[in-house]
Amino acid sequence: MSEEPKGLPGRKKNGPRLDRPWRVVLYNDDVHNFEDVVRQIRKATGSSLLKAMEITYLAHNEGQSVVFEGSFVECQSVADVMREIGLMVQIFG
Numbered sequence: 310m311s312e313e314p315k316g317l318p319g320r321k322k323n324g325p326r327l328d329r330p331w332r333v334v335l336y337n338d339d340v341h342n343f344e345d346v347v348r349q350i351r352k353a354t355g356s357s358l359l360k361a362m363e364i365t366y367l368a369h370n371e372g373q374s375v376v377f378e379g380s381f382v383e384c385q386s387v388a389d390v391m392r393e394i395g396l397m398v399q400i401f402g
Contacts, residue, residue, distance in 0.1 A: 331384040331402035333377040335368045338397055343369070345394060350376055353390035 335346075343365055350361040354377050367374035376398065377387040384400045391398045 329402050330378055331381045331400055332375050333384045333387045333391065334373050334399050334401060335364065335376045335391065336373050336397040336399070337368045337371075341394065341396060346396065349391055349394055349396060353377070353387045 335350075346365045346368070347358070347361045350356060350364055351358065354361075356364070364374045364376055376391065377384060379387075381400070381402060384402075388398045388400055
């Protein structure tokens with residue numbers, strides 16, 4: 310009897326898995342200034358000033374940038390903080 314338990318997160322065979330690496334992606338916009346984005350990245354991730362500036366610079370010049378990688382729960386928390394000031398982010402896994 311080696312049936313998989315039903316209803317447990319991360320156990321679906323044909324859907325998103327919560328146990329895989331996830332990423333929070335920030336999209337560039339014309340609303341927020343550079344300093345506000347850097348400040349929010351630092352608040353959401355605890356990253357250094359230099360790292361937050363690099364992420365912001367990439368998003369500004371490339372249109373998007375990975376802000377954070379981790380578990381789904383961690384990414385959800387980071388995304389929530391980023392959205393506090395209306396930044397456009399999405400979680401991918």
